[in-house]
Amino acid sequence: MKVGVVTFPGSLDDVDARRAVTIAGGEAVAVWHGDEDLRGVDAVVLPGGFSYGDYLRCGAIARFAPVMTHVIDAANAGMPVLGICNGFQILCESHLLPGALIRNERRRFVCRDQRLRIENATTAWTSSFDPGAEVIIVLKNGEGGYVAKESALDRLEGEGRVVARYLGGNPNGSLHDIAGITNERGNVVGLMPHPEHAVDALFGPGVDGRAFFTSVLKTLATA
């Protein structure tokens, strides 16, 4: 299975995301922001970083990269797409996911090993988890506070589309302690924490992040 990882100018965790795909048993494919097709991949990861420096609203410029037209079309057609951190911000800017991410409540960048609860283990990216699983994943962001209109939050909660929630203290002021959400179809997931940094215990807090990548490979295999 081929999982594409898009590199925008300013992407930082693209290499890590490709490594995570490989560790999970998939074939990682580097996709360039200027590409006019998706290189035949079966799923796409929009990795973390500071695309275009994030000097404007995070993700606001990357959303208009040539490759994003194809990512958006593919996502709407059901292709699994995971946006991590900056990638989550790009997905919100692309309107593939509702809401937005704003500066952390404490106005400081935060990097820590974050406990999460997997609230929805049915999405393309979480199906390998046990429902309600508690995991530790690296969190690192300056603008990770998830916000949405009350009605949108009610809908996310009502439809079980909150994928992961922060435990042991909300690190960035996200409403409802939201760490990740999915679209109605469950193929597009936005996640503020970084599962690609939790795939090898020597280089992160553990291996809890692997399941996000094995999930999508399983989903693709059974699709």
Next chain:
Amino acid sequence: MTDQRQPATLDTVDHALDTPDAQQPWRDLGLKPDEYAQLREILARRPTSSELAMYSVMWSEHCSYKSSKVHLRQFGELVTDEMRACLMVGIGENAGVVDIGAGYAATFKVESHNHPSYVEPYQGAATGVGGIVRDILAMGARPVAVLDPLRFGSLDAPDTLRVMPGIVAGVGGYGNCLGLPNIGGEAVFDSTYAGNPLVNALCVGVMRHEQIHLAKASGEGNQVILYGASTGGDGIGGVSVLASETFADSGSSTSGPGKKRPSVQVGDPFMEKLLIECTLELFEADLVVGIQDLGGAGLSCATSELASAGDGGMHVWLDRVPLRDASLAPEEILMSESQERMMAVVQPAHVDAFMRVCRRWDVEATVIGEVTAVTDDEASRGGRLVIEWQGETIVDVPPRSVAHDGPVYERPFARPAWQDALQSDGAEKLPRPKSGAELRETLLQLAASPNLCDKSWITDQYDRYVQGNTVLSQPEDAGMVRVDADSGLGVAVATDCNGRFAKLDPYAGAQLALAESYRNVATSGARPLAVTDCLNFGSPEDPDVMWQFAEATRGLAEGCRELGVPVTGGNVSFYNQTGETPILPTPVVGVLGVIDQVARRTPLGFASEGQAIYLLGTTREELSGSEWAHVVHGHLGGTPPQVDFAAERALAATLAAAACDGLVEAAHDLSDGGLAQALVESCLRRGVGARVRLPEDLDPFVALFSESTARAIVAVPRSEESEFASRCAVISLPHAAIGETAGLGDGAVLEVQGQFRLPLAELREAWSATLPAAFGA
């Protein structure tokens, strides 16, 4: 200089010849009368305003090392074959390079950005990171990690609340956006840094041996390409008027931190990220003959250094430089320290390919000059650098005279009159805690003190995970990153300095900084290989300070010879003082080590119960300059702990070998706060308690709080105990079984038998509350 920056007529070389007596603002540019005279002698005429601008920045203390040069020579002179073995590029290039095996080389260097960070904390610190990263990149390496040794005024000083959060946010803001893991550093608080915070930044890079690049412009006809950000009016005179004098100097229109703000550069980490990826791709395609980053002194430095190190000749069309402010005068363009710029020397046939790579990364690139031939006569005078502006020659100088033949001072120095009195006032005589309850209170007080408390308020603002190769990062003894995924080869880096020790005895203080950094690298399981240093001192014009500097460099050079690790490069920062009061002499020493298998690294935290805790090394009654004397008594006097390089070598070899053979589960060096603080940190790291018995032949207080060097604690699995102990015995390394790990989670206890019991929960609360209380949760 602000008044004269736009001369009515272009000051060409011809004009300079026609107007030999024109008044020039050399004094405002930071030059001394004799330096201006020397400059006129070199050129055999008055300099043009552009030449004056170039010389003023290049001959600044910051760029020319004019006060330190005569002392720094020792680093090159006291070199043994052992030290040469790993050295691939030594002092003088953008950064030193060492062989780390398997065809890989590591390059690393620490630099200061102290004064800019006081004036404008966020940008000053941010561009400090940016500058050192470009130095590493210019060697041909991919930057893989940064460390930031920081020093601030007292925690309760009002200005610390302005300076510290801004500096930390700047270090993080730049490094995080660049995608470089921050794997260590220091955060030290002392009142002498109140008007002079120290922002030192260290960057490590790795490359294959064949990828090493040097800063030289050779090959007649080769093109000189400026690429990266456009040039603006920021950072003009950063190295001269800002970094090379104190803020207290009066009589200059540019004095005072507020007025110096325009001399601080502004960083764009996104551009730097593009510059890194673009440059690495240029290296990969073998399109670069020589390369130099633009940092302090900007184009003045890059053009003169490249030409001087190469064939000697260069012609530059300055009006081709892309500007972000079209009103800039040529002098300003030459002095601007706009960030995120690089200069490459490229064969004409490769220019198109070079430009293609730059376009792919949206990096602007412009041919602004070319390498020219020089006559033998010109070569003997130091080459010929000609800079043109709109068809007129505004600079015509021997580049070597700009880059290397600046003034060299034998500054007077003398042992300060107060040094003897200071040293005779030892801390050993101060009242000490006696009962178990008093020892417990002291331990808590120290653990919560600004220098020993939990630093995660700072370090949680830094991305330590990016690139996915970080094995160890703060608060570990050393940071460690994997270099090669296949073999597991990695490098470890630590930085250290105890400025109080250096005040008591600068010679020993520098050696203690070296010893601690070396020990920290070995504690993590790596083999120490090489050194970089950032020598932060007060004004070199003060003989007391100059003595401190001379002693520290002598101590460091001799210490490096003793330990067999070469100094590969570094930086001197003078004029760190407020009025007449200099900072504590602060020779920050960074040591880089290599480990064959990062999986074999030794973390500092106790990880499981029932392991034997050994104290390695000899504990003496050494309390002067200690954290205890500082925190409890506000005392600084006496002589610092004894330096014992033979013991350090034995300890380091044992720790590295034990890691390699899997004999230790945890190891932590003993330094600030002594055994007590080491136990605190080892217990709290993973929430594992310990039961400790102090040696009976020592005062329990001395056993806990003395800061004798060449010591560490290790946690040894029972199955490995006899092997480990016999190895120590073979090389006569003192090793005392002082207890065992016991209890998990915050219910666990640190117990010093016969003295006190301290629940980890209580300890953690004291240790972790200090910075959030001062700076906000």
